Amino acid sequence: MTVVIRVNPLNPEPWGVRFGARIIAEGGLVAFPTETVYGLGANALDGSAARRVFNAKGRPADNPLIVHVSSFDGLRIVAEPPQWLMEPLRKLWPGPLTVVLPRKKVVPDEVTAGLDTVAVRMPAHPVALRLVDESRVPIAAPSANTSTRPSPTRAEHVVEDLWGKVDLVLDGGETFFGVESTILNVEDSRVTVIRPGPYTPEELSKLFPKVEVSIHARGAAADRPIAPGMKYKHYAPTKPLFMAEDRSVLIQLSRELSMRGVNHVVLCSRETSAYISAPTIVLGGQGDLYEVAKNLFHALRVFDKRTEPLGLVEPFNESGVGLAIMNRLRKACGGTVVNDFDQVLREAGISGSTSTLSEPKATHQHIRA
Numbered sequence: 001m002t003v004v005i006r007v008n009p010l011n012p013e014p015w016g017v018r019f020g021a022r023i024i025a026e027g028g029l030v031a032f033p034t035e036t037v038y039g040l041g042a043n044a045l046d047g048s049a050a051r052r053v054f055n056a057k058g059r060p061a062d063n064p065l066i067v068h069v070s071s072f073d074g075l076r077i078v079a080e081p082p083q084w085l086m087e088p089l090r091k092l093w094p095g096p097l098t099v100v101l102p103r104k105k106v107v108p109d110e111v112t113a114g115l116d117t118v119a120v121r122m123p124a125h126p127v128a129l130r131l132v133d134e135s136r137v138p139i140a141a142p143s144a145n146t147s148t149r150p151s152p153t154r155a156e157h158v159v160e161d162l163w164g165k166v167d168l169v170l171d172g173g174e175t176f177f178g179v180e181s182t183i184l185n186v187e188d189s190r191v192t193v194i195r196p197g198p199y200t201p202e203e204l205s206k207l208f209p210k211v212e213v214s215i216h217a218r219g220a221a222a223d224r225p226i227a228p229g230m231k232y233k234h235y236a237p238t239k240p241l242f243m244a245e246d247r248s249v250l251i252q253l254s255r256e257l258s259m260r261g262v263n264h265v266v267l268c269s270r271e272t273s274a275y276i277s278a279p280t281i282v283l284g285g286q287g288d289l290y291e292v293a294k295n296l297f298h299a300l301r302v303f304d305k306r307t308e309p310l311g312l313v314e315p316f317n318e319s320g321v322g323l324a325i326m327n328r329l330r331k332a333c334g335g336t337v338v339n340d341f342d343q344v345l346r347e348a349g350i351s352g353s354t355s356t357l358s359e360p361k362a363t364h365q366h367i368r369a
């Protein structure tokens with residue numbers, strides 16, 4: 001059975017947090033908001049509780065979980081951070097940064113998928129921090145979505161995916177950033193961004209002498225993934241979604257699809273939506289990539305529920321948090337970038353005569369006011 005409790009995200013009601021902590025302590029599953037996305041939490045020191053997380057999500061057992069702590073003492077319970085890392089970490093935590101560190105034996109193999117490293121983060125969200133505190137154990141939590149679905153940024157997304165599979169959902173409203181934490185590999189003295197997120201390489205460069213960005217960070221298909229999770233399908237809609245090569249290709253392709261009667265929806269910036277006559281899902285302003293990041297996963301879920309058989313998405317500027325946005329979008333599109341009409345039809349499996357398809361309605365759907 002799943003129970004949903006509304007909590008104040010900035011000042012959570014103590015009884016709600018205590019209820020969640022009791023479930024964690026008893027080996028159950030609690031979904032909770034973090035500043036990035038909702039997590040599906042279990043006691044990180046309890047292998048069988050962790051196994052329940054994998055079962056609920058349908059997650060492959062070789063994809064390890066992130067361990068959430070609420071203090072630096074908590075960090076030292078699960079990992080062995082090098083001394084040089086502590087100063088930058090004190091500036092970055094609590095915050096949307098996960099670090100991959102040598103693990104301590106107390107962390108069960110189920111959590112780390114048998115690796116000798118563990119991914120740890122201290123989330124900057126009052127509900128998450130107090131839940132870890134009150135549970136008195138670190139909490140292992142992947143994003144609280146069914147495997148391959150977009151990560152949840154609202155409690156309703158968790159309910160959509162995990163109803164009946166999670167004991168409690170702490171509903172703290174929309175998450176703040178909307179894309180998952182930046183993951184930093186710090187196994188040796190170099191630091192490497194292996195998953196881009198809200199902390200950008202530009203910001204991290206102010207705290208570390210050298211920040212490398214993994215070639216996988218852009219989100220193209222990886223032959224030899226660095227984070228085990230990279231080899232799996234991600235954020236995948238149930239119908240074809242294509243990234244246009246650039247904004248003008250997007251506008252042109254949408255025009256051609258409309259002219260030939262191919263129903264489609266366009267995920268794009270507010271500015272671009274003014275040039276599109278097909279239905280649009282507005283991600284945010286071109287100049288406000290944090291707004292785009294916040295809306296992204298909800299938009300992918302909205303797209304999935306619409307009746308149009310295919311979608312086009314606008315590429316965004318890859319600087320700053322744009323790197324994380326493009327990483328998630330490329331994965332959602334399965335890596336396909338399109339630049340001509342026939343390619344779209346071919347890749348979407350729509351052949352020859354499209355004249356029987358109805359003309360799309362010129363409605364604009366704005367997912368945020």
Ligand code: TXA
Pocket residue numbers: 034036037038039040063064065066098100112115117118119121123141142143144179180181182183226227228229230
């Ligand atoms: O913002 C976030 O990080 C959210 C919230 C809930 O904290 N969590 C999250 O977890 O995104 P998840 O499980 O969806 O993604 C964790 C990623 C996976 O790609 C996994 O392979 C990688 O972290 N990972 C976990 N442990 C690792 C390790 N020891 N070495 C390398 N990658 C690791």
Ligand code: MG
Pocket residue numbers: 142143151
């Ligand atoms: Mg995930």
